[in-house]
Amino acid sequence: MLALKEPMRVALALITTMMSLGAIYGLLGVHFIAAFQVLIYVGAVMVFMVYVIMLLQLREAPGRPRYSALLVPGVVAGALLLGVLAIGLSQPGLSPATLPPSSQSFNLAEFSAAFLQQYWLAFELTSVFLVAAIVAALAVIGVSRRAGEQARG
Amino acid sequence: MDKITLLLWLSGALFVFGLLGVVIRRNALVMLMCMELMLNGVNLSLVTFSQQHGDAAGAVMVFLVFVVATAEVALAIPIVLLLVKHARSLDLDRFSELKG
Numbered sequence: 559m560l561a562l563k564e565p566m567r568v569a570l571a572l573i574t575t576m577m578s579l580g581a582i583y584g585l586l587g588v589h590f591i592a593a594f595q596v597l598i599y600v601g602a603v604m605v606f607m608v609y610v611i612m613l614l615q616l617r618e619a620p621g622r623p624r625y626s627a628l629l630v631p632g633v634v635a636g637a638l639l640l641g642v643l644a645i646g647l648s649q650p651g652l653s654p655a656t657l658p659p660s661s662q663s664f665n666l667a668e669f670s671a672a673f674l675q676q677y678w679l680a681f682e683l684t685s686v687f688l689v690a691a692i693v694a695a696l697a698v699i700g701v702s703r704r705a706g707e708q709a710r711g
Numbered sequence: 712m713d714k715i716t717l718l719l720w721l722s723g724a725l726f727v728f729g730l731l732g733v734v735i736r737r738n739a740l741v742m743l744m745c746m747e748l749m750l751n752g753v754n755l756s757l758v759t760f761s762q763q764h765g766d767a768a769g770a771v772m773v774f775l776v777f778v779v780a781t782a783e784v785a786l787a788i789p790i791v792l793l794l795v796k797h798a799r800s801l802d803l804d805r806f807s808e809l810k811g
Contacts, residue, residue: 559741559745560732572747572748582718586718588770591758591770595754607740610791614792614801616801624737625736625737626734626735632731632734635734636727636734640723644723664766664767669767669770669771676768677768680775684778687778688782695786695789698790702793
């Protein structure tokens with residue numbers, strides 16, 4: 559994904575990654591999250607992204623650089639971050655993987671009960687957040703329409 | 712290496728690759744997709760921890776991250792369309808006049 563030039567190929571690589579993550583969730587036993595991963599990410603978000611890529615149909619000139627000026631510092635910082643994470647995972651006292659795994663597991667009914675009884679406030683705030691996002695998207699479209707009218711005079 | 716460590720490695724690698732993509736690429740749409748990759752990495756670690764502890768809180772958090780990702784895309788795509796209308800290009804380096 560980092561080296562591919564065409565945005566469409568990046569999108570297809572990301573879709574493959576998300577489907578594989580959905581398979582991993584399914585193998586971990588959280589089948590509802592696997593289903594929602596495929597439905598929401600692949601079905602909604604990535605379809606929207608592919609649609610926009612096809613709508614824009616922009617071709618960058620062949621000679622234009624693919625990477626920004628931050629290529630070298632970015633790669634160095636990414637390697638550093640990965641190193642820090644690796645140290646955290648390899649230290650026995652730090653790694654969360656050394657905690658004893660719990661024998662209990664949860665199913666969909668327990669998840670739904672926790673979602674709507676314990677975390678109902680977050681659930682309600684989510685709806686407020688979605689309304690705010692819709693209003694903001696409409697405001698952006700309104701700005702673009704006004705700018706277009708001003709450009710036409 | 713047990714299963715949990717492997718999954719945490721994968722989640723960290725996904726996050727770092729997404730961050731790298733946001734930093735080093737110039738194309739606005741590719742940067743957006745790399746942000747989605749970062750969210751996916753965090754989701755994987757949340758699911759792993761919630762399975763490890765048998766607690767549903769992590770799964771609830773994953774659902775909230777889904778909602779945030781959807782809202783982010785719904786807001787970012789109109790902004791990208793506006794930028795493209797402005798300069799006929801997806802290259803974010805062309806919008807350096809937006810700073811201060």
